[in-house]
Amino acid sequence: xxxxxxxxxxxxxxxxxxxxxxxxxxxxxxxxxxxxxxxxxxxxxxxxxxxxxxxxxxxxxxxxxxxxxxxxxxxxxxxxxxxxxxxxxxxxxxxxxxxxxxxxxxxxxxxxxxxxxxxxxxxxxxxxxxxxxxxxxxxxxxxxxxxxxxxxxxxxxxxxxxxxxxxxxxxxxxxxxxxxxxxxxxxxxxxxxxxxxxxxxxxxxxxxxxxxxxxxxxxxxxxxxxxxxxxxxxxxxxxxxxxxxxxxxxxxxxxxxxxxxxxxxxxxxxxxxxxxxxxxxxxxxxxxxx
Amino acid sequence: xxxxxxxxxxxxxxxxxxxxxxxxxxxxxxxxxxxxxxxxxxxxxxxxxxxxxxxxxxxxxxxxxxxxxxxxxxxxxxxxxxxxxxxxxxxxxxxxxxxxxxxxxxxxxxxxxxxxxxxxxxxxxxxxxxxxxxxxxxxxxxxxxxxxxxxxxxxxxxxxxxxxxxxxxxxxxxxxxxxxxxxxxxxxxxxxxxxxxxxxxxxxxxxxxxxxxxxxxxxxxxxxxxxxxxxxxxxxxxxxxxxxxxxxxxxxxxxxxxxxxxxxxxxxxxxxxxxxxxxxxxxxxxxxxxxxxxxxxxxxxxxxxxx
Amino acid sequence: xxxxxxxxxxxxxxxxxxxxxxxxxxxxxxxxxxxxxxxxxxxxxxxxxxxxxxxxxxxxxxxxxxxxxxxxxxxxxxxxxxxxxxxxxxxxxxxxxxxxxxxxxxxxxxxxxxxxxxxxxxxxxxxxxxxxxxxxxxxxxxxxxxxxxxxxxxxxxxxxxxxxxxxxxxxxxxxxxxxxxxxxxxxxxxxxxxxxxxxxxxxxxxxxxxxxxxxxxxxxxxxxxxxxxxxxxxxxxxxxxxxxxxxxxxxxxxxxxxxxxxxxxxxxxxxxxxxxxxxxxxxxxxxxxxxxxxxxxxxxxxxxxxxxxxxxxxxxxxxxxxxxxxxxxxxxxxxxxxxxxxxxxxxxxxxxxxxxxxxxxxxxxxxxxxxxxxxxxxxxxxxxxxxxx
Numbered sequence: 001x002x003x004x005x006x007x008x009x010x011x012x013x014x015x016x017x018x019x020x021x022x023x024x025x026x027x028x029x030x031x032x033x034x035x036x037x038x039x040x041x042x043x044x045x046x047x048x049x050x051x052x053x054x055x056x057x058x059x060x061x062x063x064x065x066x067x068x069x070x071x072x073x074x075x076x077x078x079x080x081x082x083x084x085x086x087x088x089x090x091x092x093x094x095x096x097x098x099x100x101x102x103x104x105x106x107x108x109x110x111x112x113x114x115x116x117x118x119x120x121x122x123x124x125x126x127x128x129x130x131x132x133x134x135x136x137x138x139x140x141x142x143x144x145x146x147x148x149x150x151x152x153x154x155x156x157x158x159x160x161x162x163x164x165x166x167x168x169x170x171x172x173x174x175x176x177x178x179x180x181x182x183x184x185x186x187x188x189x190x191x192x193x194x195x196x197x198x199x200x201x202x203x204x205x206x207x208x209x210x211x212x213x214x215x216x217x218x219x220x221x222x223x224x225x226x227x228x229x230x231x232x233x234x235x236x237x238x239x240x241x242x243x244x245x246x247x248x249x250x251x252x253x254x255x256x257x258x259x260x261x262x263x264x265x266x267x268x269x270x271x272x273x274x275x276x277x278x279x280x281x282x283x284x285x286x287x288x289x290x
Numbered sequence: 291x292x293x294x295x296x297x298x299x300x301x302x303x304x305x306x307x308x309x310x311x312x313x314x315x316x317x318x319x320x321x322x323x324x325x326x327x328x329x330x331x332x333x334x335x336x337x338x339x340x341x342x343x344x345x346x347x348x349x350x351x352x353x354x355x356x357x358x359x360x361x362x363x364x365x366x367x368x369x370x371x372x373x374x375x376x377x378x379x380x381x382x383x384x385x386x387x388x389x390x391x392x393x394x395x396x397x398x399x400x401x402x403x404x405x406x407x408x409x410x411x412x413x414x415x416x417x418x419x420x421x422x423x424x425x426x427x428x429x430x431x432x433x434x435x436x437x438x439x440x441x442x443x444x445x446x447x448x449x450x451x452x453x454x455x456x457x458x459x460x461x462x463x464x465x466x467x468x469x470x471x472x473x474x475x476x477x478x479x480x481x482x483x484x485x486x487x488x489x490x491x492x493x494x495x496x497x498x499x500x501x502x503x504x505x506x507x508x509x510x511x512x513x514x515x516x517x518x519x520x521x522x523x524x525x526x527x528x529x530x531x532x533x534x535x536x537x538x539x540x541x542x543x544x545x546x547x548x549x550x551x552x553x554x555x556x557x558x559x560x561x562x563x564x565x566x567x568x569x570x571x572x573x574x575x576x577x578x579x580x581x582x583x584x585x586x587x588x589x590x591x592x593x594x595x596x597x
Numbered sequence: 598x599x600x601x602x603x604x605x606x607x608x609x610x611x612x613x614x615x616x617x618x619x620x621x622x623x624x625x626x627x628x629x630x631x632x633x634x635x636x637x638x639x640x641x642x643x644x645x646x647x648x649x650x651x652x653x654x655x656x657x658x659x660x661x662x663x664x665x666x667x668x669x670x671x672x673x674x675x676x677x678x679x680x681x682x683x684x685x686x687x688x689x690x691x692x693x694x695x696x697x698x699x700x701x702x703x704x705x706x707x708x709x710x711x712x713x714x715x716x717x718x719x720x721x722x723x724x725x726x727x728x729x730x731x732x733x734x735x736x737x738x739x740x741x742x743x744x745x746x747x748x749x750x751x752x753x754x755x756x757x758x759x760x761x762x763x764x765x766x767x768x769x770x771x772x773x774x775x776x777x778x779x780x781x782x783x784x785x786x787x788x789x790x791x792x793x794x795x796x797x798x799x800x801x802x803x804x805x806x807x808x809x810x811x812x813x814x815x816x817x818x819x820x821x822x823x824x825x826x827x828x829x830x831x832x833x834x835x836x837x838x839x840x841x842x843x844x845x846x847x848x849x850x851x852x853x854x855x856x857x858x859x860x861x862x863x864x865x866x867x868x869x870x871x872x873x874x875x876x877x878x879x880x881x882x883x884x885x886x887x888x889x890x891x892x893x894x895x896x897x898x899x900x901x902x903x904x905x906x907x908x909x910x911x912x913x914x915x916x917x918x919x920x921x922x923x924x925x926x927x928x929x930x931x932x933x934x935x936x937x938x939x940x941x942x943x944x945x946x947x948x949x950x951x952x953x954x955x956x957x958x959x960x961x962x963x964x965x966x967x968x969x970x971x972x973x974x975x976x977x978x979x980x981x982x983x984x985x986x
Contacts, residue, residue, distance in 0.1 A: 004812065005812075005813065008810045008812060008813075011810075012810065033376070035496075079542070079546075080542060080545075080546070083546040083547075084545065084546060084549055085549060088549040088550065089376070090499065090502075090503045091503060091545045091546075091549040092545075093499065093503070094499060094500050094503045094504070094541060094542075094545045095541075095542050095545040095546060097496055097500070098500075098538040098539070098541040098542035098545065099538070099542060101534065101535070101537075101538040102535045102538040102539060102542070105531075105532070105534045105535040105538065105635075106535065108531075108635070108639055109531050109532065109535075111903070111904065112639065112640035112643065112901065112904040113636075113637055113638060113639045113640040113641075114640045114832075114861075114904070114906070115832075115833050115836065115861065117861070208837055208840075209840075210833070210836060210837075212833065214637065218806075221387075221492055224380055224383070225380070225384065228377065228380050228381075232376070232377075250810060250813070253804075253805065253810070253813050253814075254813035254816075254817075261805055262387075262391055262805060263388060263391050265384075266384035266385070266387050266388045266391070267384075267388065269380070269381065269384045270369070270381055270384050270385060270388075273369070273372065273373050273377060273381045274369075274372055292690060293687060296683065296686045296687065296690065297686060298679075298682040298683040298685075298686045298711070299683055299686075301682075302679050302683065394771070394772060395771075401777065402771065402772055402773065402774050402777045403774050403777050403778055403781075404706070404774065406706065406732065407732065410710070410714070482678060482679065482682065482706075482707040482710075483706075483707065483710045484678070484706035484707055484710075486703070486774060487772070488703065488772075488774075489678070523675070523680075524683070527672075527673055530634055530635075530673065531634060531635055531639065533635060533673070534635050534636075534675075
């Protein structure tokens with residue numbers, strides 16, 4: 001039973017982690033919150049549904065869904081973030097939120113507000129380990145997201161691109177002067193971050209076989225909590241915070257008094273602030289490191 | 291035009307103006323507080339309880355709503371001592387969510403099912419209160435105290451060197467913001483005769499933030515932002531199901547092309563008094579921070595740099 | 598040069614407009630619709646509009662009311678309680694004789710007091726919260742569904758199918774006002790009446806509205822070993838709950854409130870026995886029901902392709918409401934030139950006295966509170982489909 005909860009928690013946690021990574025990457029390089037993130041998360045499965053409806057094979061459709069999400073991220077950057085100067089952090093907040101709302105309205109107008117069936121295209125068998133049943137989809141998602149996170153951490157730490165991003169996060173002007181093509185790098189960050197969001201959306205879609213125009217809303221606000229707890233701009237922190245939050249949330253819902261699972265996340269957040277303002281995994285506000 | 295001036299629209303604009311002002315006050319002093327839904331909820335439930343269970347009149351209940359809103363800002367104020375900027379924004383957001391969550395489970399006020407039956411408050415009172423709040427805010431920001439508050443937000447270090455008690459003033463601004471939100475909550479409760487935790491969601495925060503950003507960080511800016519963005523949806527109804535998308539596009543364009551808002555600091559004074567286009571030279575710190583580096587320094591010393 | 602050309606052009610256009618015959622504007626009787634066209638309930642609104650439009654077309658095809666056609670004046674309330682009040686006021690100003698809608702209780706909560714103050718007779722085809730019309734007399738009505746009656750009949754049917762059932766467990770969505778009402782106000786009386794007892798009345802298994810993982814709750818419920826489950830989950834979470842219950846083979850019979858009788862819910866329920874009731878049966882063999890259902894499907898497929906679900910009691914109620922309003926206007930001898938106040942008063946009078954009206958496969962009777970009592974049809978899921986009991 002407990003192990004089952006842990007698995008469920010890890011699953012939820014990996015969705016949170018994927019969303020959190022993208023959020024925190026964008027904040028790191030732009031110092032702005034991308035509120036369209038959760039809406040791109042929601043749009044990706046719908047794009048996949050359209051492709052499957054046109055006869056595209058399932059695996060390809062999902063891959064294209066992720067690509068589509070990444071491209072949406074690029075459009076988002078060009079339309080909503082690039083035109084806004086760095087000083088106006090709130091401007092980015094509002095512009096991205098508007099972009100997200102437009103996406104949501106399009107989805108509502110085409111599919112309606114009722115849940116839409118996501119075809120159960122991956123016939124992965126359930127795996128039984130003792131008295132724990134892990135659905136094939138759950139396991140597949142865990143493996144994929146785990147691999148991605150490891151890869152990402154490697155990219156951030158050890159590749160030129162990763163160094164560029166860290167440089168931009170610390171000081172964009174200096175990075176530009178030192179030869180980093182800042183707009184191009186930021187665009188790449190958006191492609192990456194939105195692609196991850198899209199992937200997270202597909203994972204959720206596959207797990208519950210149902211999607212809706214409002215499915216991103218509940219993740220949006222939690223993603224904020226995750227990147228704060230993990231430390232703004234810290235990818236490793238986002239991963240750990242996401243996993244931790246996923247597990248805690250599931251545990252709370254299972255074993256604690258009802259209604260407390262929501263309160264828990266906020267209390268934890270405030271607690272982190274008061275006791276360790278740089279985030280429990282962060283290394284300090286001044287020396288923000290991705 | 292008739293649609294734009296109807297009473298429910300006026301009421302909604304009035305409430306939105308109060309809420310936008312409640313966000314403005316702490317922001318100006320550099321406190322990024324997103325606790326507005328929590329304060330609004332406290333004001334709404336407080337004044338409802340007073341009129342429903344205690345038989346108070348609406349007027350005194352609203353006064354208490356404002357006071358309650360201000361009182362609830364105290365724990366938030368303690369947060370501001372430890373945390374800044376975006377971190378504070380999210381911490382206050384979390385705290386506000388906790389308050390609303392509390393009301394969702396609090397049986398005496400109906401929990402999730404809400405409270406109903408509050409005595410009706412006429413539109414003209416809401417408009418009066420909103421107008422009053424705007425006038426008082428404008429007066430305040432033109433006074434010495436107001437300039438001190440703005441200075442706080444621009445550079446707290448310099449301000450405290452000049453002898454301003456930064457934490458106290460920030461607490462005071464937060465309290466005023468809380469009072470305004472509490473008042474708005476009370477007005478909401480008595481105009482719509484029904485409140486439930488769903489009325490105080492994060493969605494409202496983002497709406498009000500949009501008003502503030504589009505309008506500009508000044509009292510008049512808050513009014514313009516709240517009024518324009520409340521009225522726009524009333525006139526684009528012919529697009530039916532695409533109207534919300536057009537609204538989003540309008541806000542997006544405004545955020546891009548007018549990032550400091552429709553009526554940011556000094557734009558109005560520049561229009562009214564074209565000769566007095568200049569403000570006192572900005573603090574050196576501000577010029578240094580600008581991305582344009584040296585260029586801005588030179589411009590600042592020439593006095594041509596406008597805030 | 599260009600200026601002169603454009604002035605000439607404008608003058609020519611103005612002349613033309615003056616010369617062309619004015620389009621024949623036939624006078625119409627206006628009925629207002631306060632509907633969730635956008636926002637979270639947009640799909641309910643879209644479906645309801647189609648149903649209402651079917652009724653409107655039927656009325657107008659048969660010659661309208663007292664010789665004049667009825668026209669809808671539609672206001673979008675954006676699924677927002679604040680906008681619902683603005684919509685009510687706009688409709689009032691437009692001089693409509695009555696207002697259909699809003700659908701959802703949260704919009705009715707603010708719109709009904711406003712309508713009552715303005716003396717505008719309103720009919721909601723969807724809201725089911727107890728006491729809403731009672732608090733807003735005399736101008737507000739509902740032709741929807743009354744939970745206490747429906748749940749009573751549902752439990753009664755369930756009892757007959759499971760005569761040995763004694764205990765009931767509750768699972769409820771913490772933040773859904775409707776389900777909280779259901780579990781805390783509607784259900785207790787009914788449960789007692791039928792000789793059942795609650796296992797966890799004061800400690801229902803509470804599920805967060807954003808619960809994505811229901812295994813926890815199913816496990817808890819299984820441990821309680823109830824004979825019956827009262828499922829107070831929101832529409833979307835209920836799907837997840839049922840799927841998980843299937844996986845874990847939790848097959849106590851269940852019952853729920855409104856809005857569950859859709860194809861997707863039955864599919865999610867699979868092999869489980871889920872009972873629900875509504876005052877409308879889309880499979881009824883009565884000719885007017887079949888005619889409505891066929892027309893409804895045709896129009897939905899045309900106007901919002903891909904979003905067809907079989908009509909719910911909301912759609913049926915909207916259809917019935919439009920016909921009832923037309924009857925009321927007819928009886929009140931209302932014409933396009935009648936003063937709106939007078940028209941509204943006659944509609945109100947007619948609605949209050951509504952008795953024995955033949956609806957879509959049921960009979961409508963208005964009670965003193967302004968709610969319509971209708972016959973209830975009970976359904977039970979069987980192999981992924983709803984079956985009428």
